Amino acid sequence: MRVSVIGTGYLGAVHAACMAELGHEVLATDVDVARLESLSVGRAPFYEEGLPELLDRGLTTGRLRFTPSIREVGEFAEVHFICVGTPQQPDSGAADIRHIRSVVRELTPHLRTGCVVAGKSTVPVGTAARIKHEIAENIDPGTEFAVAWNPEFLREGFAVRDTLRPDRVVIGVETLEAADKLRAVYAPLLGETDLIVTDLATAELAKVAANSFLATKISFINAMAEICEVVGADVHSVADCLGRDSRIGRSFLSAGLGFGGGCLSKDIRAFATAAEELGAGRSLRFLREVDAINLRCRDRTVDLARRLVGGSFTGRNIAVLGATFKPNTDDVRDSPALEVAASVQSEGASVRLHDPRGIDNAREVYPALNYVHEVGKACEGADLTLHLTDWDDYHDIDPASLGSVTRCMSVLDARNSLDAPRWREAGWTVRVLGA
Numbered sequence: 001m002r003v004s005v006i007g008t009g010y011l012g013a014v015h016a017a018c019m020a021e022l023g024h025e026v027l028a029t030d031v032d033v034a035r036l037e038s039l040s041v042g043r044a045p046f047y048e049e050g051l052p053e054l055l056d057r058g059l060t061t062g063r064l065r066f067t068p069s070i071r072e073v074g075e076f077a078e079v080h081f082i083c084v085g086t087p088q089q090p091d092s093g094a095a096d097i098r099h100i101r102s103v104v105r106e107l108t109p110h111l112r113t114g115c116v117v118a119g120k121s122t123v124p125v126g127t128a129a130r131i132k133h134e135i136a137e138n139i140d141p142g143t144e145f146a147v148a149w150n151p152e153f154l155r156e157g158f159a160v161r162d163t164l165r166p167d168r169v170v171i172g173v174e175t176l177e178a179a180d181k182l183r184a185v186y187a188p189l190l191g192e193t194d195l196i197v198t199d200l201a202t203a204e205l206a207k208v209a210a211n212s213f214l215a216t217k218i219s220f221i222n223a224m225a226e227i228c229e230v231v232g233a234d235v236h237s238v239a240d241c242l243g244r245d246s247r248i249g250r251s252f253l254s255a256g257l258g259f260g261g262g263c264l265s266k267d268i269r270a271f272a273t274a275a276e277e278l279g280a281g282r283s284l285r286f287l288r289e290v291d292a293i294n295l296r297c298r299d300r301t302v303d304l305a306r307r308l309v310g311g312s313f314t315g316r317n318i319a320v321l322g323a324t325f326k327p328n329t330d331d332v333r334d335s336p337a338l339e340v341a342a343s344v345q346s347e348g349a350s351v352r353l354h355d356p357r358g359i360d361n362a363r364e365v366y367p368a369l370n371y372v373h374e375v376g377k378a379c380e381g382a383d384l385t386l387h388l389t390d391w392d393d394y395h396d397i398d399p400a401s402l403g404s405v406t407r408c409m410s411v412l413d414a415r416n417s418l419d420a421p422r423w424r425e426a427g428w429t430v431r432v433l434g435a
């Protein structure tokens, strides 16, 4: 099929490459022309495993192309996937859907009759209905179209795998024809993957509900961590005990520094704000607490680190391992690790920060931090080492040799994932949150 992808960020670039991999003819566009130029020569604009190979294959076969022209996109495709950003508004928790509205405004005059405009971005419920109305008001009379919502559930770091082998595909539609078109797009996946066909509002809601549930699970275990610290229990073991219950499951119960990234925080804020606007604020008031617990994880990490260096950061050398919001990505949006590093430095510490992939992006956000490319360099003369992002690289560290370059063999494992017995055996003091 001929499909377009509008917006080639973390979601759109992967979606475009994967659609080509599935055999479709893909034309993708973005307002960021430099990004399009880079994608056109097979350079992924961010780190995502498997994406460069897919880009390469799509470009070589000619099935994947990029253009700055929205007219070309409109005239080309029978299914349009909107993948632009929906960030948090600067002055409230609400989602800013201005990029989606701008796409719709520019695309509408060029739409082919019979096309489907399918949103993939995460949006407040009601966005699809609003878009449908806006297209209907501005499209040439006689040009038929349908609006659909096809929310995306991929995780950064596993984006290619999650797109080609998703747990489910959800499509919200109003017509059988639109459902058939989207079913045809995803047909190559449907042996292994369930397709859920529903209405527009349900599809939109399913996405924000999923992210809210994941965020709640993480904050739940971080709330338990706070209690564990009061009563002297161990949250890691509590999570193991909970996780053995098949109704609960162990995933998303890793206590520590909490969630960050481009989505969970902004999505729960947008969802709670939208509910308030709809007069249903009470139903999602708990998400405000989920957010507060999560942000407290960052403060608790800084507080514990301060205690570990004797009550003040002034004049202390702090090594920070990790800048990205989670491993296997270079994404530093709302990164808990970076926020902690910046706080520690603002309190007078000398911080050296290492990350396997995120240094360039981190430097753009926090240019004043001191970045190094080797773990050993970060830890040279350190009074305390902070393990803030759960990269495998840090699990592979030899604690004995790292200890030989530090001033003090003391590590705060804010991701609760280092092999603590091994580090202790090598002479380190290991502290975690929630124990």
Ligand SMILES: NC(=O)C1=CN([C@@H]2O[C@H](COP(=O)(O)OP(=O)(O)OC[C@H]3O[C@@H](n4cnc5c(N)ncnc54)[C@H](O)[C@@H]3O)[C@@H](O)[C@H]2O)C=CC1
Residues within 6 Å of the ligand: 006, 007, 008, 009, 010, 011, 012, 029, 030, 031, 032, 035, 083, 084, 085, 086, 099, 102, 103, 120, 121, 122, 123, 152, 153, 154, 155, 156, 262, 263
């Ligand atoms: N990053 C992720 O893992 C996932 C993101 N999502 C959702 O997908 C959406 C996009 O997220 P990301 O890809 O992370 O954002 P991003 O910021 O990486 O990418 C957004 C892209 O849209 C482009 N854009 C903005 N206005 C445009 C316009 N008028 N026309 C064409 N392109 C335009 C930007 O230049 C940028 O390249 C958000 O709603 C997000 O919540 C959903 C699932 C996963």
Ligand SMILES: O=C(O)[C@H]1O[C@H](OP(=O)(O)OP(=O)(O)OC[C@H]2O[C@@H](n3ccc(=O)[nH]c3=O)[C@H](O)[C@@H]2O)[C@H](O)[C@@H](O)[C@@H]1O
Residues within 6 Å of the ligand: 122, 152, 153, 154, 155, 156, 157, 211, 214, 218, 251, 252, 253, 254, 255, 256, 257, 258, 259, 260, 261, 262, 263, 264, 325, 326
């Ligand atoms: O809407 C989105 O953008 C995406 O948001 C999340 O994906 P992502 O942000 O890539 O990352 P996750 O793997 O969900 O991790 C989010 C954060 O939670 C933290 N986390 C995760 C799990 C856990 O047990 N504890 C914990 O603190 C991670 O370190 C990370 O900072 C969802 O998992 C995806 O399904 C969704 O599509």
